[in-house]
Amino acid sequence: MILNVSHRLFYTYSESVILEPHTFYLFPKAYPHQQIVSYSMTVDPVPSMLVQNIDAEGNHQHIAYFREATTSLTVSVQMAVRSDDFNLFGFVLFPFETEQIPFQYPESLKKLLQPYLVREGVTTYVEQYARQTAASERWKTVAFLTALCRDISQSFMYERREVGPPMLPEHTLIGRKGTCRDFAQLFVACCRALGIAARFVSGYLYGNALQEHDLHAWAEVFLPGAGWRGFDPTEGNAVINNHVHLAASADPVLIAPVTGVFRGRAKSTLLAEVSVGEGI
Secondary structure, eight states: OOOEEEEEEEEEEEEEEEEOOOOEOSSSOOOOTEEEEEEEEEESSSSSSSEEEEEETSOOEEEOOSOEEEEEEEEHHHHHHEEEOOOOOOOOOSGGGGBBBBBBOOOHHHHHHGTTTOTTTTOHHHHHHHHHHHHTTTTBBBHHHHHHHHHHHHHSSEEEEEOOOOOOOOHHHHTEEEHHHHHHHHHHHHHHHTTOEEEEEEEEEESSSTTTOOOOOEEEEETTEEEEEEEETTTTOOOSSSSSEEEEEEGGGOSSSSOOOEESSSSEEEEEEEEEEEEE
């Protein structure tokens, strides 16, 4: 199927400001089952320079530089991706001992995956929750991941919070509620607690009325023999073909859709509009 995404960010300032360089993570990532059909981005005021980069984690990044004072900033993105159905579980874990947790990654992989194994946010309570979930699934790797994903979706209450980074995993676990980014970060912390490399993913989701007008977040884990595989603890399902990926990182703060500051004494407001739908 073809997924069409429209995303508009409209910042207004109470008086003229000078915009410092702004970084955008609003370009879709290509996956084996998902290819970019079309893409356009417009920025107003028009930047004096718009640079396209690939960051340290392989994400597409735009950096905009400005010269003139302004009272507003508008960023509009239109994209279409072809997203094909595929079997997420069509793989064999290898070495075979990785079918059970905890396991050790081969040294050649472990060096590359180190940022995604950092136990930041892994408290005693978070680790206990992860271990209880794993024990209920007899410490089977894939069964643990699917059970963790399902439990967060079913046992936690979803709430909307438009701005700000994810809450600390323990905060989400204690409160049993959060946004999609809170659930994703809790999932990441639980995986890392048991030695599974995991990262935070930002993008869009098609097919959920609560998410089709917002950015979405989920998680990916690295499984030997399978590579990076997605799990969405808000949906309670493994990621197949209704997610559009923007960026993935060991640290969610690094891939915020827009980052930048302005010089001036103005107050700022933000209006965001997102639409995700199936096209031809």
